[in-house]
Every structure is written in C-alpha cells, then in structure tokens.
Amino acid sequence: MNLSKPHVLQPGRRRFVQILASLPLVSAASLAHGLSPSPSGTEMTTAHDTIRPKALVFDMQGTVFNFYDPMLHELARLPAVEPRLQDWLTFPGRWSAAAHDVIVEIAAGRKAWQPNRAVYAGVLPALLSRYRGGNALSHEDKTRLLDVWAAMTPWSDSQPGLTALRKAFVVATLTNASMAGMINLVKREGLPFDAILTGELVHAFKPDLRVYQLASEYLGFVPGEIMLVSAHKWDLMAAKRSGLLTAFVPRPFENGPGTEVDTLPEPYIDLIASDLPQLASLLDRG
Structure with a gap:
C-alpha cells in the first residue's frame, strides 16, 4: 500500500524564494554537483581546489534532525x-x-x-x-x-557526519529553534557541536540576515570562512547574501516518503552532498 502523498510548496514560501532569487548574491558562480566556485566566485573549480571553510554552521530542523x-x-x-x-x-x-x-x-x-x-x-x-x-x-x-518539535531524532548520518567534520572544523548550530530547546536536543543526542547558536539570541528568524551574522560574531571568523549546511534552498540563498559559503544536503524524506524534493544546483550553492559524511569527504579534499 502506498501511503505517501506529494508535498505541495506553500504559496508564501514560493513567493519568498522568488523574491530572494531576484536579489544580488555575494557570489554568483554556477554550480554542478560536487563543484564549488573559486574564492573569486568567477570560475568553476572542483571541491578540492577551493579554500576550505574554518567553521560549519548547521540548520537543524529537517537538515540534522528528522521531525x-x-x-x-x-x-x-x-x-x-x-x-x-x-x-x-x-x-x-x-x-x-x-x-x-x-x-x-x-x-x-x-x-x-x-x-x-x-x-x-x-x-x-x-x-x-x-x-x-x-x-x-x-x-x-x-x-x-x-x-x-523538541523531541526530533537525528538522521542516521548526522552523528557520524558531524563527528568527522568536527575533526577539521568548528561546528555549530544556526537554527530558528529556541536556545533551550536546541541545547536540550543536542545534549540528549550527544551531538558533537562546539557551539549552539539560534536566532533567539537576536530575536530574529532566518532568513533575517542578523541570524547569519551571529555565526561570524560568535565564532570569530569572517563570513567567507563560514559555511552554512542546510537542506533548504531559501536558507542557503539568504546565507549566500550574507557572505557565507553554502552546502546543500537534500533530505528527500524530510516531509515523508513520496514527496517531491528539488535537488538541482543553484548559483548560490557552493557544494552539494548526499549526506553529512559525504560532505566531510568533499571538504577533506581541500
């Protein structure tokens, strides 16, 4: 029995993506799977030819956690x-x-x-x-x-992927969740984050650019040294506008089996990985 139903993009979310897409980006290099722009943002290079970020910040709901x-x-x-x-x-x-x-x-x-x-x-x-x-x-x-929403479970690749990434990078959350809720979730699951950052710190939600600026303010790196990892294109688009590097990790089952997920490359996406361990592998080539 097929119990799945297609997920329909809500009109408000679709309009928001269209608006963001019309705005200028900090870097507008084109992207193919497994490729990312050079530091100048003007030519295509393979992932191992790029400058690696010094820190990774993660969207949590849907990207690291399964709700x-x-x-x-x-x-x-x-x-x-x-x-x-x-x-x-x-x-x-x-x-x-x-x-x-x-x-x-x-x-x-x-x-x-x-x-x-x-x-x-x-x-x-x-x-x-x-x-x-x-x-x-x-x-x-x-x-x-x-x-x-405060009792989500990590995707099966989240723990091993984060563990591998933390060996080479500072890793932190960057989420719209509450501080207390995210601290409890991360602690309960033993996820190896170096810092917990949420929009609650500035009473704002992504895609407000103030949330992305938290990463630089609290982690001590310039935006171009920080990479946002997210399963959501609207999130990555706003992060790129704020000067961050971006990694797209699609989660085909975020909204259940049988839902349609857009996994196509975009100019504002620097890397695409199928899961967090693959992201670690791609970045390890740098």
Missing part, C-alpha cells in the same frame, strides 16, 4: 487520529510549511517576533481543521504534538 517520523509516531497515539492516520501523512510537512510562512513574515518585519514554539502553536488550530478528527483533539493532545 516527520517522530510526528507520525505521536499522531498514531492519538485516538482521534489513529483510525485515519493515512489521511494525516501530509500533516508534519504542512505544519512546518505553515510555521515557515509566519517566520518569513517576521523576518520581513511585517509581524512582531515571537518565540519559535508560539509560532508553531499559532498556526496549529487552522491546520487541524483541515484534517478529519483534528477538531476533536484536546488541549493535551495539541501540547503533545507541539512537544514533538
């Missing part, structure tokens, strides 16, 4: 959902997308900043009304679902 499977597991435990779980397979991805649309509005200055959890809680009622049984969920049920 889909823990969310489906929790949904299956809810009496109002369990009998019709197949109808809820798109729920985790749509919740993430709805929260992202609000985050974009906050980053653009059209909404006031609020904590990450409040953003996810705010979009939940309207989303639940779109699913059979959603309006029957109790306050406790909704709280359990909200708690999943």
Whole structure:
C-alpha cells in the first residue's frame, strides 16, 4: 500500500524564494554537483581546489534532525487520529510549511517576533481543521504534538557526519529553534557541536540576515570562512547574501516518503552532498 502523498510548496514560501532569487548574491558562480566556485566566485573549480571553510554552521530542523517520523509516531497515539492516520501523512510537512510562512513574515518585519514554539502553536488550530478528527483533539493532545518539535531524532548520518567534520572544523548550530530547546536536543543526542547558536539570541528568524551574522560574531571568523549546511534552498540563498559559503544536503524524506524534493544546483550553492559524511569527504579534499 502506498501511503505517501506529494508535498505541495506553500504559496508564501514560493513567493519568498522568488523574491530572494531576484536579489544580488555575494557570489554568483554556477554550480554542478560536487563543484564549488573559486574564492573569486568567477570560475568553476572542483571541491578540492577551493579554500576550505574554518567553521560549519548547521540548520537543524529537517537538515540534522528528522521531525516527520517522530510526528507520525505521536499522531498514531492519538485516538482521534489513529483510525485515519493515512489521511494525516501530509500533516508534519504542512505544519512546518505553515510555521515557515509566519517566520518569513517576521523576518520581513511585517509581524512582531515571537518565540519559535508560539509560532508553531499559532498556526496549529487552522491546520487541524483541515484534517478529519483534528477538531476533536484536546488541549493535551495539541501540547503533545507541539512537544514533538523538541523531541526530533537525528538522521542516521548526522552523528557520524558531524563527528568527522568536527575533526577539521568548528561546528555549530544556526537554527530558528529556541536556545533551550536546541541545547536540550543536542545534549540528549550527544551531538558533537562546539557551539549552539539560534536566532533567539537576536530575536530574529532566518532568513533575517542578523541570524547569519551571529555565526561570524560568535565564532570569530569572517563570513567567507563560514559555511552554512542546510537542506533548504531559501536558507542557503539568504546565507549566500550574507557572505557565507553554502552546502546543500537534500533530505528527500524530510516531509515523508513520496514527496517531491528539488535537488538541482543553484548559483548560490557552493557544494552539494548526499549526506553529512559525504560532505566531510568533499571538504577533506581541500
């Protein structure tokens, strides 16, 4: 039985990507898989010919952590959902997308900043009304679902990949999550990060450039010595605009099996890797 359903890019997120794409980049070299621009950004070179970054900063939700499977597991435990779980397979991805649309509005200055959890809680009622049984969920049920965002699990390659990368680079988080939530997640999973950085430090969310500037401010390197690692093109596009190097690690199952994922190269992407160990291998050639 095929339980998968395609994930549809939300209109707000699509408009945001289109707007970002029209803005000038710090470096606009073209990219093919496994290739990255030279330091001048004007010619193509293989990864081992480039200057290596001194630090890597990581998007966490979807890139290092899997939220889909823990969310489906929790949904299956809810009496109002369990009998019709197949109808809820798109729920985790749509919740993430709805929260992202609000985050974009906050980053653009059209909404006031609020904590990450409040953003996810705010979009939940309207989303639940779109699913059979959603309006029957109790306050406790909704709280359990909200708690999943602080109980994500690492992808299978995250621990070995981060361990390999930390041998040669400073590694830090750079996420829209709360500081306390990210500290707890990293500590619980024993992930080998040197620093925890989140937009909460400046009351901002990516793609606000202030979040990317945190990396340079707190890690002590100039932006061109720092590489953002993310599964999200909008994130990489904004990071490139802030002067960071970029590495794209697509996560085909971020929103569940059978979803469509854009893995094509872009001018603002310096490296593409299938997972974190491969990223370590590519950077080791430098």
